[in-house]
Amino acid sequence: MLTLFATCPKGLEYLLRDELRALGADDAREALAGVHFSGTLELAYRACLWSRLASRVLLRLAEFDAADADALYAGVQAIDWSQHLAPDGTFAVDAVGGASALKHTQYIALRTKDAIVDQFRERTGERPNVEVDQPSIRLNVRLHRERATVSLDLSGTPLHRRGWRQGQGDAPLKENLACAMLLRAGWPAIHAAGGALVDPMCGAGTLLIEGALIAADVAPGLRRAYFGFLGWRGHDDGVWQAVIAEARARAEQGLCALGSVFYGYDHDPNVLNEAKRNAQAAGVAGFVQLARQSAEHLHRPVGCDVPGLVICNPPYGERLGERERLAGLYRAFGDRLRADFTGWHAAVIVSDDELGHALGLRADKRYVLYNGALECRLLTFDLVAESAPRERTARPLSEGAQAVANRIGKSHKHLRKRLVRKGISCYRIYDADIPEYAAAIDVYTAIGRDVSTAQVEPFPQTWLHVQEYAPPADIPEQVARDRLRDLVHAAGVALEVPRERIAVKTRYKAKGGSKYGRFDQRNEFLVVEEGGLKLRVNLFDYLDTGLFLDHRPARARIRESARDKRFLNLFCYTATASVHAAAGGARTTTSVDLSATYLEWATRNFALNGIAGARHQLVQADVLEWLRHDRGEYDLVFVDPPTFSNSKRADDFDVQRDHAELLALCGERLAPEGLIVFSNNSRRFALDATSLQTFDVRDITPSTIPFDFARNARIHRCYELRHRGHGSAFS
Known part of the structure; x- marks a missing residue:
């Protein structure tokens, strides 16, 4: 009997367990993101061929202690690889997890490869080669709590790749997720009763093809x-x-008996062509009827008298201004279901409860599924006759969310007069004030959208930017997600900001620890004001927005100090400090950053404020390397480096390790009476005073922390440096 493990996306474990039991795996038991089972080689083959839900099927070869690299190497060498691979074969290694002394998956894979190659070389004088795409065998090495499990990946490539996909739309749905939706919606029983399958937003046809x-x-x-x-x-x-x-044989028999009961609609003719190609490649084109039609005009297919299933993966609406339009689409779609599909079943996957609520239908069941890294809800409905749509009332706040809303409301009331008096329209309103709801919430009051180099499309609106802090290790991931969802809901209610104007940066567990989730690629920018200057921000596409709110006092002081100064801005980011310096009457500004993206952004910031000409230079370069070769002299230098940087185009940078050299180079370019303002946001930073004895150094951090950041006095550290004996003016 073989020891096997089938992996799957989170949320599919119980469905996969039942599927494997139906294939003959009587002992199948669910685990996180997969199912353990045992059986014969025939059962393993059946799982690879027949599983509609699994991502991979792994055959365990060995399990052993692997506290360090030597133990891992020895454990892999203890396996007789001649039983699995010929000397002239090829192999690949995928590594997941880690141990205290083995934290990098690439290194784990490398040591595994070395152990295999060395065994063959010692025994035969030959060695197999590594092949990434389609090797003779693919291995999976998992380290957990200093135990290693080495498995043979029987699937080779992810099983959701069925072999029929020729093209895809903008937001493709993985085939195993599509099957999970169909199974949760009861499609096999609906089809057995004679029902049809309708996808009103079919895209490339994944749901229809998998349903067929x-x-x-x-x-x-x-x-x-x-x-x-x-x-x-x-x-x-x-x-x-x-x-x-x-x-x-089963496929031939099943296709002979299949009826043309699959109907797909989409408003995009190009994606419909992809759906046709995919259906042909899957061998079901003769059973799928495709037509161009918007979901707002959905109607029951002619001749479908037996109740069927309407199922779809609608757009999630994360683009700026798009969610308002999509709320209307969802409402119209819900109205069409109610009007023309009485007695049918429906299933819709949504990424946001508010859009699901816009359907105006009462869900019978809700299932948590993951579309890639995005947590979604599958809502299923029995479309019974209703005299009127369900009232679309606002979702009530939970007890915890109500506490957050109260706290935000209190903070807003406390800050409001001061914000108005100082003319501040972008500020921090919440910073993990309630420890269980650990996130920072910033308010951005936009005056418009940046539509060209120097033009602003006016539409004053309030937007929120939410950044989740990493939850403690003992907090279950789902609990953390629920709390974040409650916090976002609470913030919207307290500040009267609709969900479509709230950007949320969420963390997820990945190789190397907690990381932020994927960001969008929208290239849409808002314009905000600070001190009468226009600055562009992007709340969705990047981890940071383009404007560090905690540097607001520093930028104001730079502006006050810049008159007739030669200003240098290093690691300039979007050059907001340079804009302030120019507005303060700087003789020249020079802004240096390695990123072409941020320098283009800086160009827009200058243009929005009518700042142009040779006196204001933007330089794309590695800062340290540029300083080593520059021969200019500057009166005011602002240095705000990242904590770490490992760009492919420059040497690695570590602010703790490299700040002394950085500041020494700045000192070489500093005028005799000049001033360096050095800031960084490393929580563990310690200034190397011994290496900076040529400077008079003053820690000015308290005076540079904005009042709305008072809860988090460690948000940054800031210092002024002058050549010894030349006093201090920046305080």
Whole structure:
């Protein structure tokens, strides 16, 4: 009996367990993101061929202690690799997890590869080669609590790659997630009763194609040309051919009995062409009817008298200004379901409860599913006759969310007069004030949208930017997600900001620890004001917005000190400090950064304020290297480096390690009476006073922390440096 593990996206574990039990894995038991089971080689083949939900099927080869690299190497060498791989074969290694002394997955994979290659070289004088795409065998090495599990990846490539996809739309749905939606919605039973399948926003046709394959009893892997076991020495081709022959016979019989009960609609003719190509490649084109039609005009297909299933993956609406339009789409779609699909079933996957609420339908069940890294809800409905749509009232606040809303409201009331008096329109309103709801919330009052180099489309609106802090390790991930969702809801209610104007930066667990989730690529910018200057911000595309709110006092002081000064801005980012210096009458400004993206952004900031000409230079360069070669002299230097930087175009930078050299180079360019303002946001930073004895140094951090950041006095550290004996003026 083989020891096996089938991986799957989170949220599919119980469905996958039931699927594997139906295939003959009587002992299948769910785990996080997968299912453990055991069985014969034939069962393993069946799982690879027939699972509609699994991502990979892993055959465990060995498990051993691996506290360090030597233990890992020895454990891998203890496996007899001649049983699995020929000397002239190829292999690949995927590594996940880590141990206290083995934290980098690339290194784990490298040591595993070395152990295998060394064993072959010692025994035969030959060695297998590494092949990434389609190796003879693919191995999976998982380290958890200093235990290593080495498995053979029988699937080779992710099983959601069925082999039929020719093209895709803008937001493709993975095939195993599509199957999970269909199974949760009860599609097999609906089809057995004679019902049809309708996708009003079909995109490239994934739901329709997978629905047809389920209905026709076609194995999802039947069109795959490659599996990871085909080059494995333990492969039994006779057993595999028998499994394949049975699947082909079932597919032929099922397709002969299949009816043309699959209807797909989309407003985009190009994506419909992709759906047609995909349906042809999957062998179900004759059963799928596609037409151009918007969801707002959805109607029941002619001749569909038996209740069926309407299912779709609608757009999630994360683009600026798009969510308001999509709320209307959801409402119209809900109205069409109610008007023309009484007695039918429906299933819709949404990324946001507010858009789901806009449907105006009462969900019978809600399931948590993940579309990639994005947590979603699958809502299922029984469309019974209703005299009127369900009232679309606001979702009530939970007890915890109400506490957050109260806190935000109190802070806003406390800050309001001071913000108005000082003319501040972008500020921090909440900073983990309630420890269980750990995030920072910043308010951005936009005066318009940046539509060209120097033009602003006016639309004054308030927006929120929410950044989640990493939750403690003992807090379950789902609890942290629920708290963040409650916090976002509370902030919107307290500040009367709709969800479509709230940007949320969430963390997820990944290799190397907690990281921020994927960002959008919208290239849409708001324009805000600070001290009468116009600055562009982007709340969604990047981790930071383009404007560091905690540097507001520093920028104001630079402006006050800049008259007739030669100003140098290092690691300038979007050059907001340079804009302030120019507005303060700086003789010249020079802004240096390695990023072309941020320098283009800086150009827009200058243009928005009518600042132009040769006196204001933007330089794309590695700051340290540029300082080593520059021969200019500057009266006022602002240095705000990142904590770490590992750009491919420059040497690695570590502010703790490199700040002394950085400031020494700045000193070489500083005029005799000049001033350096040095800031950084490293929480553990310690200034190397011994290496900076040529400067008079003063810690001015308290005077540079804005009043709205008072809860977080460690948001940055700021110092002024002058050549010894020349006094201090920046305080």
